[in-house]
Amino acid sequence: MATYKEIFGKKIQSLASDIPAAQGEGQIWYNETSDTFKTSVLSSAWASGGALNTARHNLSGTGTQTLGLVFGGGTTNSETEEYNGTSWTESGDLNTGRGSGTGFGIQTAAVMAGGHDAQTTTEEYDGSTWTASGVLSTGRRYLAGAGTQTAGLGFGGYAPPSSSGLDATEEYNGSSWTAGGALSPTTFASAGCGTQTAALKMGGAGAGSPGPTAGTDTQEYDGSSWSTGGAMLAANKSNQGAGIQTAALTFGGNTTGTQTLGYDGSSWSTKPSLSTGRTYFAGFGTQIAALACANNPPATTVEEFTTAAAVKTVTTS
């Protein structure tokens, strides 16, 4: 009869030193020096990041954990700040100071669309300066966004005096907006991430009485229409999102505060929580390296979500 070794080829390796954490994920090995069995596991956590220079809420943001960008806030804030993974540096102001818009793109090629009241204003950032661009067809605030400066998406939102969410989806080509597939259910203050042809809407508010009601709804956009994805584990609104349609993260929000959830393209799972509950803040990045910036009331605090492999000693308890 074949032995285990003959079938599967290898016994546990006996090594003088540990396999690097990133290469050792899922493996078990014996460390001859420490006389212990070792393994490498992926784990995630939120840690504090560099503080913003300007305290604010209802700001927008985009980019990555080491090349981040935040802009606007409140009702008239025009401040822009760039993040290098450690600290924030002030950059060129928005031409129209405003909060409650959406942001997408990267640190050197970003877009801010919509904003306080029900603005149609769109501005593009080139790494130092904001320039006015084609306006949204439907003015709004608390919309969500996804994509890049030349292939962007804005969806949902709210246009006072109506207290209902909008179904309007608009696609941006770098200079103008055109209509996309209608969002259903109508939503505002949802999180968004992904690309123009593979976007994700996470939670958000619908009309309610006496105030807006948070939802668990997830919607996936394919470049022409929205379809329902896996329901979030808890209703939420004013949450933020990061990543792509098949590897997303949502965190913070009015309803759950510190909760962080991960999405794999079909279902949600619980991830480690923020240290501080956050609402009306900015969030962006990827599923394994995200940023949560500011808070309401206005704050400068930032948290970084990191997923990394770490070598662990196998014990019996």
Added chain:
Amino acid sequence: MALFIYGTATNTGKGFFTVEDRRAFFLGGYPAEVWVVGNNEKGALWLAEKNGVEKTKAEAQALVTAEVEAAQAAWDALSEADRLVRDRPGPITLP
């Protein structure tokens, strides 16, 4: 033994709390720079290293409540249109 230690400490940004800290002890941040940490050696050491000022639970709760009440007053002063789409800050009860 109490489950948590309560205190105030100024968030100094990057490195104020790390991934390793989050894995070593419970840590929760609240308004008024109130921090709640797990009552173990590493949690206590973290608060001390951050020049934190330890508070009783009642003292910490009072600081948080005062900040929340200020935020509620700010919400009450918003226009009706803004209040419709933004929830009034709710009470926070420390663990």
